[in-house]
Amino acid sequence: MTVIQPLTSHQGTRWPRSLVALVIARAVNRLGSFAMAFMAVALVEVHGASLATAGAVVTAFGVATIPSRLLGGRMADTVGRRATIVIGLLACAAAQLVIAASPGITGALIGATLLGLAYEIYEPASQALIAESVEAERRPQAFGLYGAAMAVAGVAAGALAALVGGIDLRFLFVADALTCLCAAALVLALVRDTTARSDGMVRTGPSPWRDRRLLTMLALGTGFATAWILSTIALPLTVSARGHDAAATGWLLLVAALVTIAGQRLLRGAASRPFTLIRAGLVLMAVGFAVIAYAAPLPLLALGTAIVALGEVLLLGPPIALVAGLATDASRAGYLAAYGTCWGIAQTVGPMLATGLMSHGTPTVWLTGAALCLVLTATTAAATAVCSPR
The missing domain is CATH 1.20.1250.20 (MFS general substrate transporter like domains)
Structure with missing residues (x-):
């Protein structure tokens, strides 16, 4: 309860x-x-x-x-x-x-x-x-x-x-x-x-694996998680390729953390418009990836990192909150676990994909991530229709 x-x-x-x-x-x-x-x-x-x-x-x-x-x-x-x-x-x-x-x-x-x-x-x-x-x-x-x-x-x-x-x-x-x-x-x-006490819990509603709404969110989440893994692996390699030392990556991560904190104000009222924020988050990530793809000076890399971090703010809270609302109290953790497998999938395929793309040049991995985010943005209309309250 x-x-x-x-x-x-x-x-x-x-x-x-x-x-x-x-x-x-x-x-x-x-x-x-x-x-x-x-x-x-x-x-x-x-x-x-x-x-x-x-x-x-x-x-x-x-x-x-x-x-x-x-x-x-x-x-x-x-x-x-x-x-x-x-x-x-x-x-x-x-x-x-x-x-x-x-x-x-x-x-x-x-x-x-x-x-x-x-x-x-x-x-x-x-x-x-x-x-x-x-x-x-x-x-x-x-x-x-x-x-x-x-x-x-x-x-x-x-x-x-x-x-x-x-x-x-x-x-x-x-x-x-x-x-x-x-x-x-x-x-x-x-x-x-x-x-609630386990002896009083009664599972109601469909299994998460039979719920089209959950599977839709899982597909969307897997795409976002893969893009996030690509950026995580590519950032330190990109910083090094652009002639900066390892400490520069730490400063960029600090910028991302500060933006994440400041961006929490954008989540007020998010429960009533989750897909609007999800679309905005994906677009912001795509823009940030495009900036980083060709940025050389550290301030420009910081700008791209900040834009990506702002997009991530909109892509972490609203989707999880939406998934939590799909389930009953008795099955909520099961739904969240099913949705969370998107990170395991991304963590398995993302590193291999990132290193493979990096072999074709630093911009390739970032532009691929940007393209993935834009494709996901185009699919949110269908996801909205599936996950809308009946």
């Missing part, structure tokens, strides 16, 4: 304590998530793996995240939101320690696969808890707040990675495990579960 816990009883516009605590916990966890970006590097430098082997290990992780998210959705709708979040975080911590302690490539592969199977367990439960902690009309803003906190924590994570990685790359995974444990403790202490 939906639970609303205002910070004070007389100020209904303030965020619920439970939601704020969850956002803080996930931001703490995000501080350690930099380890995944260094997995391939660690395999090559610490264990002497070839680039092909390192790529295979990272791919195994990406593939494993798909069933991980589905398992998380199932658990969240049965054993409860908070319990699922804690179990997922503890499992991630254990898998990270396996990777850190691994004496060779085989152990690292096992750890990476286990991490993939645990990595997304908590996400559907977190998203369902956010959706059920606020009124429906405030869900896009709530998910936007969640995304903004992740963006800010991501920038801080880069600085922490530079510090810890300079000592020993394996310590990155130890640090990530510690943040998982800290986040789990915060959730246990401060987050209130919104799940």
Whole structure:
């Protein structure tokens, strides 16, 4: 059932304590998530793996995240939101320690696969808890707040990675495990579960995999997630190709984080016009990609990055809020898990696609991403018709 816990009883516009605590916990966890970006590097430098082997290990992780998210959705709708979040975080911590302690490539592969199977367990439960902690009309803003906190924590994570990685790359995974444990403790202490008792839950409505509305949103989300993965991989390579040092990428990420925070104001009233914002977000991303495709000076790269970040603000909160509204309370996490597989798909195919496109020149990957966003924009009219209230 939906639970609303205002910070004070007389100020209904303030965020619920439970939601704020969850956002803080996930931001703490995000501080350690930099380890995944260094997995391939660690395999090559610490264990002497070839680039092909390192790529295979990272791919195994990406593939494993798909069933991980589905398992998380199932658990969240049965054993409860908070319990699922804690179990997922503890499992991630254990898998990270396996990777850190691994004496060779085989152990690292096992750890990476286990991490993939645990990595997304908590996400559907977190998203369902956010959706059920606020009124429906405030869900896009709530998910936007969640995304903004992740963006800010991501920038801080880069600085922490530079510090810890300079000592020993394996310590990155130890640090990530510690943040998982800290986040789990915060959730246990401060987050209130919104799940109805499992013995009283009755599933109603269609399976997400039989719901045309969900499948439509999944296709749209997969396209956006793929474009996002392309940009994530291409940005540091583009910065280097344009003659800037690695620190320039950090500054661009900081610009993106600041824009993400400032852009949250655009999500007011988003529940009544989700596809309008989705279309605007896709167009903004396409424009930003086009700017970056040919930008050489750092200020111009920053402009393109800011435009892309503003588009992402409109493409994170509204779609998730819309999906959350398609389901009943008893099946919401399952719907969010099904929708969230778009990230697992993109994480699996995106890196190979990005590196393949980069071999044809830096502008190619950005112009391909822009074209993908414009194609998705053209399909939103059909998606609006399918997902409109009946």
